[in-house]
Each structure stands twice: as structure tokens, then as C-alpha cells.
Amino acid sequence: MRIPVIIDCDPGHDDAIALLLAFASEKLDVKAVTIVAGNQTQEKTLNNALKVLSFAGVNVPVAKGDDKPLMRDLIIAPEVHGDSGLDGPELPESNLKACDMLAIELIAKVVRESDKKITLIPTGALTNIAKFLLCYPELKEKIERISLMGGACFGGNWSPAAEFNILVDPEAADIVFKSGIPITMSGLDVTHKALIYDEDVERIRNVGGKVAVMVAELLDFFAKFHMDMGFKGSPLHDPCAVAWVIDPSILTTKKLHVDIETKGEHTLGATVVDYYDVLKKEKNVDVAFDIDRERFVDMLVEAVKYYN
Numbered sequence: 001m002r003i004p005v006i007i008d009c010d011p012g013h014d015d016a017i018a019l020l021l022a023f024a025s026e027k028l029d030v031k032a033v034t035i036v037a038g039n040q041t042q043e044k045t046l047n048n049a050l051k052v053l054s055f056a057g058v059n060v061p062v063a064k065g066d067d068k069p070l071m072r073d074l075i076i077a078p079e080v081h082g083d084s085g086l087d088g089p090e091l092p093e094s095n096l097k098a099c100d101m102l103a104i105e106l107i108a109k110v111v112r113e114s115d116k117k118i119t120l121i122p123t124g125a126l127t128n129i130a131k132f133l134l135c136y137p138e139l140k141e142k143i144e145r146i147s148l149m150g151g152a153c154f155g156g157n158w159s160p161a162a163e164f165n166i167l168v169d170p171e172a173a174d175i176v177f178k179s180g181i182p183i184t185m186s187g188l189d190v191t192h193k194a195l196i197y198d199e200d201v202e203r204i205r206n207v208g209g210k211v212a213v214m215v216a217e218l219l220d221f222f223a224k225f226h227m228d229m230g231f232k233g234s235p236l237h238d239p240c241a242v243a244w245v246i247d248p249s250i251l252t253t254k255k256l257h258v259d260i261e262t263k264g265e266h267t268l269g270a271t272v273v274d275y276y277d278v279l280k281k282e283k284n285v286d287v288a289f290d291i292d293r294e295r296f297v298d299m300l301v302e303a304v305k306y307y308n
């Protein structure tokens with residue numbers, strides 16, 4: 001029985017690969033893809049998602065979200081993802097179109113009509129997910145779990161204390177983390193171990209076929225930024241959140257209490273993880289700390305084969 005999921009993303013190189021991993025998996029049934037602003041503007045992340053899905057021959061309802069976070073101006077990441085948000089491969093215009101509904105309306109429709117509980121996989125800022133929970137509180141009980149990419153127990157990547165996705169919309173993250181829905185958090189603690197090295201990229205390229213080549217070209221571009229930062233490979237953040245739903249044994253997690261910092265002068269957007277259980281509060285998040293990297297890479301290689 002496939003696990004019904006909705007992916008909420010901001011493609012983004014690692015988002016694109018997360019989408020391809022999800023659609024290739026026989027374990028998942030991707031009911032919808034919703035788009036959030038983050039790595040680039042809403043218009044660009046929507047366009048990128050449609051192009052990638054169309055190029056891969058996937059047909060799924062896609063809906064766009066808001067242009068900006070709940071209460072703040074948008075932060076984007078052209079340093080990492082380029083001006084288009086998906087620089088690297090030349091992709092043709094999409095045959096797919098976004099549906100007329102907004103992201104939260106599409107999520108609500110899928111959740112309402114599903115017999116089974118839905119797992120949400122957000123790989124961008126949590127704007128759409130928070131808004132969905134605020135607007136449709138009656139549907140909360142039909143969410144099985146949220147497997148998200150975001151946050152970190154130790155350190156940040158967009159400020160010393162904060163990871164990008166949470167920093168973009170901390171108020172949204174606060175709503176989601178307080179929702180009571182079970183959460184699996186693939187933060188920097190694990191995604192910085194989900195490294196793709198040059199030889200792994202060549203393995204993917206050697207699979208052959210247009211999707212494998214596109215993924216290799218995405219990774220070629222993604223590597224440039226990370227090499228300059230001193231990484232020995234590219235951390236594939238977003239696919240971790242999908243990989244865990246496909247096979248939870250691929251990540252090692254620890255159940256902990258996590259709060260979101262929404263006010264700090266130096267710590268805005270931090271996921272404050274109570275690693276030593278100082279507060280004795282309810283443990284609301286399964287925080288991922290480790291990954292079976294070899295198996296993760298094998299999973300990605302198998303996924304691109306699916307499209308041949």
C-alpha cells in the first residue's frame with residue numbers, strides 16, 4: 001500500500017531531486033505538489049517545479065502559494081541556486097500548468113478527499129503548511145505526519161543560529177512545530193552528512209537518459225557553491241525528507257522537544273532543540289542526526305533509472 005503524500009517545495013536544486021526521488025518510489029503516492037517562495041520568488045519556484053515535472057513526464061496537480069512569508073519580506077538564495085532558482089541544465093518550457101486553486105486549497109482538497117491520512121513533505125519555508133493548518137483546523141487530524149527539511153540542532157547555514165527554510169518564515173515554523181502533528185525534522189545535523197561526491201554524480205550521469213543527465217547537471221551547479229564553502233560534496237538537504245518517508249531506517253532520529261525562535265536578535269529562526277531534555281516538555285519532533293549515506297546514494301541512483 002503506497003503512502004499518500006503531498007510535497008510542498010521551492011525548487012531549488014535539491015527540491016527538484018527530492019521531487020524526482022518521490023515520483024520514482026513505489027512506496028509513495030504523490031497526490032499533489034504545492035509551491036512556496038524561498039530559494040527564489042514564487043513565480044520562479046513554480047516555473048521550476050512545472051519544468052522539472054514536465055521534463056520527467058510526471059503529471060500531478062501543482063498549485064502555487066503566496067508570494068511572501070506570513071509576516072515578513074521574502075529572503076531568497078540566488079547564491080546557492082542561481083538567478084532562475086534552478087541554474088545549470090537547460091530545460092524546455094513546461095507542458096504542465098498550475099491548477100486554479102491556491103496551494104492551501106489544493107492541500108485541503110487532497111486531505112479531505114483521501115480515505116487515508118496524508119503525510120506532508122515540506123522542503124521549503126513552512127508558509128503554506130502553517131496557513132493550511134490555520135485555515136483548515138478540522139483537517140489536522142487527517143495529517144499522518146510532517147517530514148520536513150529544515151532547522152538544525154547545532155548551528156545554522158543562513159545565520160550562525162538559523163537554517164534557511166526556518167529563517168525565511170519563522171512564524172510559520174512556530175505554528176507547525178506547535179501543531180501537535182508528529183514531525184520528522186531533517187535539519188542540517190543530518191543533511192550535511194547527506195553528501196553527494198563527484199564520483200556519485202558520475203554514477204548518476206552514467207545511468208544515461210535525459211533525467212539522469214539533468215540531475216547530474218543540477219548537481220554540477222550545486223557543487224560549485226558548496227565547494228567554495230569548503231564542503232567535500234554537496235549536501236542534498238531536501239531529498240532526506242523524502243528518503244525518510246520511503247525508508248525510515250535510512251535516518252537515525254532522536255525524539256526531542258523543539259521550539260522555534262521568532263524574536264531573537266542573533267537567533268531568529270533557530271530551531272531550539274532541547275537535546276538534554278532540560279525543560280521536560282513534550283517531545284514533539286523526531287530530529288534526524290545521521291544517515292546511511294551509501295544507501296541514500298544508491299536510492300538516488302535507482303530513482304533516476306526509473307525515468308528511463
Ligand SMILES: [Ca+2]
Nearest residue numbers: 012015123124
Ligand atoms: Ca527547498
